[in-house]
Amino acid sequence: MNSANRLTLLMLALAIAAMVIAMAYYPWAELAEADAAVGKPLFEEYSADQVRGIDITEFDSDRGTLNRIQLARRADKWVVPARQDFIATNSQLTGTVVNAFNDRTVFEVISENQQDHIKFGVVDPAEYTVDINVASLGRKLVLSDRNNKSIASLIVGSAVKNSPGKRYVRVPGKPRVYMIDFEDGMLTTEFAFWVSPNALQLKTQPDTDGLQFRSLQIDNFQIDNIAVDDPKKKWNYRATIQPVANQLAVESLSIPMPDQPNEWKP
Numbered sequence: 001m002n003s004a005n006r007l008t009l010l011m012l013a014l015a016i017a018a019m020v021i022a023m024a025y026y027p028w029a030e031l032a033e034a035d036a037a038v039g040k041p042l043f044e045e046y047s048a049d050q051v052r053g054i055d056i057t058e059f060d061s062d063r064g065t066l067n068r069i070q071l072a073r074r075a076d077k078w079v080v081p082a083r084q085d086f087i088a089t090n091s092q093l094t095g096t097v098v099n100a101f102n103d104r105t106v107f108e109v110i111s112e113n114q115q116d117h118i119k120f121g122v123v124d125p126a127e128y129t130v131d132i133n134v135a136s137l138g139r140k141l142v143l144s145d146r147n148n149k150s151i152a153s154l155i156v157g158s159a160v161k162n163s164p165g166k167r168y169v170r171v172p173g174k175p176r177v178y179m180i181d182f183e184d185g186m187l188t189t190e191f192a193f194w195v196s197p198n199a200l201q202l203k204t205q206p207d208t209d210g211l212q213f214r215s216l217q218i219d220n221f222q223i224d225n226i227a228v229d230d231p232k233k234k235w236n237y238r239a240t241i242q243p244v245a246n247q248l249a250v251e252s253l254s255i256p257m258p259d260q261p262n263e264w265k266p
Helices: 003-025 029-037 091-098
Strands: 053-060 065-074 077-080 106-111 139-144 150-159 166-170 177-181 216-224 232-244 247-257 260-265
Touching: 053 091, 091 139
Parallel strands: none
Antiparallel strands: 053 065, 053 139, 065 077, 106 177, 139 150, 150 166, 166 177, 216 232, 232 247, 247 260
16 A cells, blocks of 8 residues: 555544544533523423312332322312312312422433433333333322413432432423432322311310310211111221321221121220
8 A cells, every 4th residue: 555545544534533523522402401401490480370280190019000199179179080079178288289390490410311211210100011110110290270281290200319309300201311309208199198187177176165076986887778668787887086186086996796786896
């Protein structure tokens, strides 16, 4: 090979090397966009009045089921449609969830790779299959308006190690994983957390006349042969409710003795 050809090949190799280096350090739009997100709110600010629907989905690893709770705002009250519009009386929890996405600042863009969703626990719980590691499934929260249009939604994943209160999160349908400040304890699908344990609104403190609720007995039974003249009661249980530390609690719970309807045992 003559010197001219060697020089040509050398120049070509140098040109390729320069191009590779330039590509590695070029400020690609995707990286610049990720950097621009740091220190900025993850969502546009919205008002609590805009939110008319709450939808939370999570995987229950103990039961092996996908749990979901949906709440809707009717006038000035939040209700659970799947429970005959039972009123969600835990206003502190509903208020916290409604405002969950306001002032959520991005501390860091963690990844742009969809393969990392498993690592950071931000896989959409709706994508659960028997083959997937349940530890990779996040909790999903969707807030919607009166037209059932999404205001904001988020999949909350694993806690950030050595950073209390910080979580890995992802916007559904997008690959990017963020790190933000988020307390995921509000994301519960348990019905009992959304309602008051004092469903009958019984007063546990004396009123102006000095009267105070002391005890409530609940007899739970079903009626068989309701069409006949002598319907039969089938007793299930008897419970006594009493106030304890300004909260209602079950003081005793009994079931009927077999073949002895007037005798009860704890």
